[in-house]
Amino acid sequence: MDDPLFFNPTLHSNLASSFASIHKACITTAPYTIATFLPPLDDTRLVNWWEDRLKEAADGRRKIIIQMAPNTTTGKPELAGYVMLLMPVTETGPFRGTVEKLLVSPEHRRKGIAKRVMMRLEEIAREEKRTLLLLDTETGSPAEVIYPKLGYIEVGKIPDYGISPLDGSLKAGTFFYKNLLSSDKKT
Template sequence: MSVPAPILFEPSNPQHVGLLPAFADIHIACIETDHTIATFTPPLKRDVIIDYWKERVAEIVAGKRTIVMILANDDEGKEQLAGYVALYRPLTETGPFRGSVEKLLVSPSFRRRGIAKKLMEKLEVEAKIHGQTLLLLDTETGSPAEIVYPKLGYNRLGVVPEYGVSPVDGSLIAGTFFWKQL
């Protein structure tokens, strides 16, 4: 099955805004299924996570963020949000060339299809368009993502112990940081 082309989330598109509950559902699924450290800890409140994504949309409007997403057909042929990734573009005079990769999340039902790779490729194209030539990101140490990012050309910078709160038991776990020069 071929992976559809990634597209940009457009705040002016009512269909895209209508996907915010699906953004929250994937976010929740990644926390509950994979125990991903992704902003929230159980018990998860869907309405709070939808509000979080509404705030991210406001950042798109403000020119501080780009969200790349892929819509793909599920096993029954219905188009669904398969995954997404965000590029945070902080407005700073000392680092206008830096961008932060955030929330590379793929629905568990769409995994192992190359979606994460396609999302990251499109994100990097968008980063260059906006002048971000140095990308930074972090992931929890020991996660599958820690293996994926080097395959995409990201360099491991190091590990920060006790960086995030585990959604499993509330313990502090390490985070691994990466960077890539585009």
């Protein structure tokens, strides 16, 4: 598998429907990720949402890291997973970044893609002088286990934080951070 790529609007803008497809699959396939939308999902709405994110990447407000992998049937390269770094404009926290939408296609899970794209995201965050990374995930989700393995520190949990796409129940959210300057000193 090739290294994760930094999303290039010129080369990758044709991937909007692939981003949306993975997003949809993660919401509708066990373990039913809480990720912005609830079923029933409208493909056009998802693609439009991703087109807006891709515009933010083209404007430099957001960085997207993608992992391509061979399709399990055809062997042709396809989008297998991704993660985004939101870089909010703030004078009081120009060093902060928010990790968003770490999603891996169900067909490509358990291949180390989440770790690979997160490592690349951290490289890009350093280049962008974003040294304090923040993120949240559903409490009890597989992602909650991944982040501490990558050096993220749990801050706490908020009950009833998000609506489950599986049954509409309220689920707790777990919040994490990672100080890249501190983790650089440990390596």
